[in-house]
Amino acid sequence: MRITRVKTLVTCPGRNYVLVKIETDGGVYGWGDATLNGRELAVASLLEQHIAPLLIGRDPDRIEDTFQFLSRGSYWRGGPVQMTAIAGVDFALWDIKGKNAGLPVYSLLGGRCREGALAYTHASGRDAAAVEERVLEAIERGFKVVRAQVGVEGAGLRGTYGVAEGQPTEAALPREEIWEPAAYRRAVPRLLEHLRTHLPEEIELIHDVHERLTPIEAAGLARELEPYRLFFLEDPLRPEHQESFRLIRRHTTTPLAMGELYFNKWEALPVIAEQLVDYIRCDLGHIGGITEARKIAAIAEPYGVKTAWHGPGDIGPIVHAANVHLDLAVPNFGVQEMVFFGDQVREVIPGGPTYRGGYLDVGDAPGLGTDVDEAAAAKHPYRRAYLPVTRRLDGSVHDW
Ligand code: GCO
Ligand code: MG
Numbered sequence: 173m174r175i176t177r178v179k180t181l182v183t184c185p186g187r188n189y190v191l192v193k194i195e196t197d198g199g200v201y202g203w204g205d206a207t208l209n210g211r212e213l214a215v216a217s218l219l220e221q222h223i224a225p226l227l228i229g230r231d232p233d234r235i236e237d238t239f240q241f242l243s244r245g246s247y248w249r250g251g252p253v254q255m256t257a258i259a260g261v262d263f264a265l266w267d268i269k270g271k272n273a274g275l276p277v278y279s280l281l282g283g284r285c286r287e288g289a290l291a292y293t294h295a296s297g298r299d300a301a302a303v304e305e306r307v308l309e310a311i312e313r314g315f316k317v318v319r320a321q322v323g324v325e326g327a328g329l330r331g332t333y334g335v336a337e338g339q340p341t342e343a344a345l346p347r348e349e350i351w352e353p354a355a356y357r358r359a360v361p362r363l364l365e366h367l368r369t370h371l372p373e374e375i376e377l378i379h380d381v382h383e384r385l386t387p388i389e390a391a392g393l394a395r396e397l398e399p400y401r402l403f404f405l406e407d408p409l410r411p412e413h414q415e416s417f418r419l420i421r422r423h424t425t426t427p428l429a430m431g432e433l434y435f436n437k438w439e440a441l442p443v444i445a446e447q448l449v450d451y452i453r454c455d456l457g458h459i460g461g462i463t464e465a466r467k468i469a470a471i472a473e474p475y476g477v478k479t480a481w482h483g484p485g486d487i488g489p490i491v492h493a494a495n496v497h498l499d500l501a502v503p504n505f506g507v508q509e510m511v512f513f514g515d516q517v518r519e520v521i522p523g524g525p526t527y528r529g530g531y532l533d534v535g536d537a538p539g540l541g542t543d544v545d546e547a548a549a550a551k552h553p554y555r556r557a558y559l560p561v562t563r564r565l566d567g568s569v570h571d572w
Contacts (some may be wrong), residue, residue, distance in 0.1 A: 173198050173272075174518040175232050178224035180206075183549035185516040188212045188557060189488040192219060192260035192545050194268060198550030202267030203544050205457055206260025206492035208252055210346075218257045227261065233272070234481040235265045243436075255435045255460045262461025263494055263540065277494070277540055281466060281501035288531030289499035289508045291402075292317035292378060296335045300366035307371055314529040317376040317403055317507055320481050322363040324355045326407060346558035353436040354390055357508045359531035361399075364400035372551045382563070383407045383433065384570065386491070387416035387506060400518055401488045403450050404429040405506070411439060417448035429453050436460065437468050443470050451506050455482035457491040462498060469502040478506030485511040489524035493540045495530045508532055511542040520548045 177195040182188060190212050192204040193503060199229060208215045223242065242258045270277045278284060295306030296316050304321050310318045321334030333351075360379060367377060379402060384395060392409035397405060404427040409416055411433045420428065429451035434440050435458060443449045452472050455466045469479050481495045481501060492510065505540045510525070511534060518524075523542035525532045534541050564569040 173200075173232055175227045175230050178219070178227050180219045180545065181544070181549055182212055182216050182225070182522055182554040183552045184555045185520045185549070185552045186514055187517075188487055188526065188554055189517075189521070190216050190219075190256075190260065191488070191490070191521070191549070192264050192337050193544065194227065194232060194261065194264040196268060198523075199527070200268055201266035201489055202232070202269075202271065202539065203542060204265075204267070204461070205298075205488045206256050207457060207491075208256040209230060209486040211253060212554065214253045214415050215256050215260070218253055218262070219260060220255060220296075223257055223261065229555030232265055232268045235262065235269060235463055238262075238265060243460060247465075250380050251525055252435055252436050252458055255464075255534060258495065259457045259459065259461035259464075259491075261456075261524050262463050263490055266462050266494070267539040267542075274538050276534060277497040277537060278463070278500040278534065281462075281498065284500050285503055286500060286505065288528070288533045289496050289505060290317060291315065291508050291510045291527060291530060291532045292319055292376075293510060294319045294321070294334065294510075296321040298335065299513060299539050300363045304367060304370050305378075307367065307375065311372070311375060315320060316374075316530045317378065317380040319406075319509070320367060322358045322359055323382060333384065334380060344396075347560040349560050350565060351384065351562045351570060356384070357389065357393055357396075361396045362401075363502050364397055366400070369399045378403050378429075380406040381408045383410045385409065386417045387413060390416075391420040391423040392419055392428040394428070397426050398424060402426055406430075407432060407455070414439075414530035417443055418446070421448050427451070429480050431455075433460075434459060437464060437471065440468050444468075444475050444477050447475050447477065449477060451480040453480040453482050455487065455491075456494050456498070457487045459483075462494050465494075465498055466502070469498065469504060469530050473502070473504040476504075478504050480506045481508060483509035483511065484512070486497060489517065489521045490540060490542045492544045493524045493534055496534045497540065500534070516552070520545055520552065 297303040427450040
């Protein structure tokens with residue numbers, strides 16, 4: 173079997189998604205997702221101009237070899253744009269392999285270890301009472317784990333990660349937000365105190381720092397949050413501060429998660445091998461796909477580090493499906509972040525994981541179980557959008 177065509181499509185059914193279709197001479201095709209929030213067209217161009225010509229004529233069954241060829245063969249390795257493009261190809265190839273075998277991808281990865289993947293959703297609000305409301309709604313829907321984010325007084329809601337409403341959809345420049353670490357450091361323990369006082373004790377809570385603190389600030393916050401028994405504190409530091417995880421670890425027993433900004437297994441290695449985190453949460457769509465992520469899971473297993481793959485709304489249902497296939501198949505799965513996609517997204521990208529009673533599953537359809545309606549995608553052309561930029565009160569860009 174040979175690859176005959178590689179097609180890249182950028183569509184915006186509410187948010188921008190970069191989708192890759194790989195066609196074969198056997199008639200079987202696969203779809204991948206290569207979305208990189210705020211830099212979508214760079215990935216699309218890399219796929220069209222540089223990667224597609226390398227794939228034509230290759231055997232789609234040789235996923236590992238294709239991954240090695242694309243990731244090592246470029247000489248300049250890694251980086252978000254390249255690893256996202258490679259992930260898009262990788263998902264499409266796993267989809268093809270599954271369709272050829274007549275098996276879901278989790279079966280090719282070793283088969284089910286569990287009946288469903290424990291899922292978490294987001295709860296955010298301008299104050300603790302509003303967050304409490306959102307958590308209660310999530311509990312109503314069956315969630316056992318919820319991520320809580322709150323507005324920070326004085327800094328303005330728009331400056332708080334996870335609380336600002338909506339995403340830019342017009343051709344606009346990035347939103348610039350004001351954010352101050354001291355106000356944030358006061359707000360988060362207050363939020364957790366409120367939630368632990370008012371919510372059923374069995375609900376598991378997560379908080380995402382979004383890499384905004386210095387090492388000593390992060391260690392202090394993690395220690396202050398100990399009484400509230402977090403499921404984990406997410407991304408306390410930027411990935412550049414690998415060794416500073418030691419400092420946080422020395423000061424607290426709050427469980428830590430890290431990894432959505434890693435782009436390969438080497439970056440993930442130090443925090444795993446030194447047991448500096450409890451959950452590794454790389455983004456399958458930015459780390460090179462299932463091929464790299466399953467190795468990271470295998471590296472993490474003997475260290476007692478569990479997986480919590482990144483699952484926000486700005487990566488599409490195909491990555492979410494890949495997440496769940498891996499969640500079902502690896503022994504050291506921890507938890508899966510998820511979002512509910514709107515009707516417009518589901519019309520363009522049908523299929524994907526299903527949610528029930530706090531758990532995610534994928535059916536037994538061959539491959540990843542997702543598809544793309546190209547006519548529907550064409551109705552939603554790309555619209556330039558950026559992630560927000562954070563500034564301090566003095567006007568300088570926040571050095572997180
Ligand atoms: C999360 C993430 C996201 C990122 C987003 C950037 O944990 O869900 O931090 O919300 O901000 O994926 O594009
Ligand atoms: Mg995060």
